[in-house]
Amino acid sequence: MKTAISYRHITKLSLPNLAAVIKRFVNRHLERHLLHIPAELVRLRATLGRSRRRGLYRAKLRLGLRSVTLACADDSPELGKALELSFTELERQLEHHIAHLRHEHVWRRKEWRAGLRRLKPALAKEMHRFAAALLADLPTSWRRHWCSVESKPYPEMPRPEC
Numbered sequence: 001m002k003t004a005i006s007y008r009h010i011t012k013l014s015l016p017n018l019a020a021v022i023k024r025f026v027n028r029h030l031e032r033h034l035l036h037i038p039a040e041l042v043r044l045r046a047t048l049g050r051s052r053r054r055g056l057y058r059a060k061l062r063l064g065l066r067s068v069t070l071a072c073a074d075d076s077p078e079l080g081k082a083l084e085l086s087f088t089e090l091e092r093q094l095e096h097h098i099a100h101l102r103h104e105h106v107w108r109r110k111e112w113r114a115g116l117r118r119l120k121p122a123l124a125k126e127m128h129r130f131a132a133a134l135l136a137d138l139p140t141s142w143r144r145h146w147c148s149v150e151s152k153p154y155p156e157m158p159r160p161e162c
Contacts, residue, residue, distance in 0.1 A: 001026070001034065001042040008049030010057075015079070022046055025083055029091040030063070033098060041066045048079065059086040068097055 003026070005019060012018075026044065034042055043064040050057050059082040060073040070093045074085035099105070 001039050001044055003044045003046070005046045005048065008047065009052060010048055010050050010079075018048070018079075021080065021083065025087040029087040030094060033091070033094050037065065048083075051075075057082045059083045061086045061090050063090055063094065065097075067101075070094060070097065 003022065005022060030044075043062075045062040045064070047060040047062075048057070049060075056075045056077055057079040058073060058075050059079070061071065063070045070090060072086050072089040072093065074082050074089065076082035076085060
C-alpha cells in the first residue's frame with residue numbers, strides 16, 4: 001500500500017511518531033480487508049490539519065482502489081481521536097464496498113423476500129382488523145360514503161364489511 005501524509009498547520013517535528021501511528025491504524029482497521037487486493041493498487045492519502053480558530057484537529061483520509069475512491073473526514077480536539085474516528089468510518093465504507101463487489105445485497109434480498117412471504121398472511125389479517133376498527137370509528141355519513149365508493153382509496157387495505 002502506498003501511503004502519503006500531508007500536514008496543514010501542523011509541524012512535523014511536533015508529532016514525530018505520526019507515521020507509525022497511522023501505520024498502526026492501517027494494520028488494525030484496513031489490512032485484513034485489503035489482503036486480496038494487490039498492494040500496488042491501494043493508495044492511502046492522509047491529510048492532517050489543525051483549525052486555527054477552533055483548535056480542532058481534522059483527519060481526512062482517502063483510500064484509492066482500482067474501482068472506487070473512499071473518503072472520510074473527522075474533527076476532534078485530539079489528533080489520535082480524529083484519526084481513530086476517520087479510520088473507523090473508512091473501514092465501514094470499505095466493508096460496504098467489498099460486500100457490494102461480492103453481490104451480498106442480492107443474497108440478502110432473496111432471504112428477505114422469503115421472510116416477507118411468510119409474514120404476508122398474518123399482515124393481511126392485521127390490515128383487515130385495522131380497517132374494521134377504522135371504519136367503526138368513522139361517523140355514519142363517512143361510513144356510507146366509504147362503503148359506496150367503487151374503488152378503494154388504498155388498494156393494499158382490505159375493505160371491511162359495511
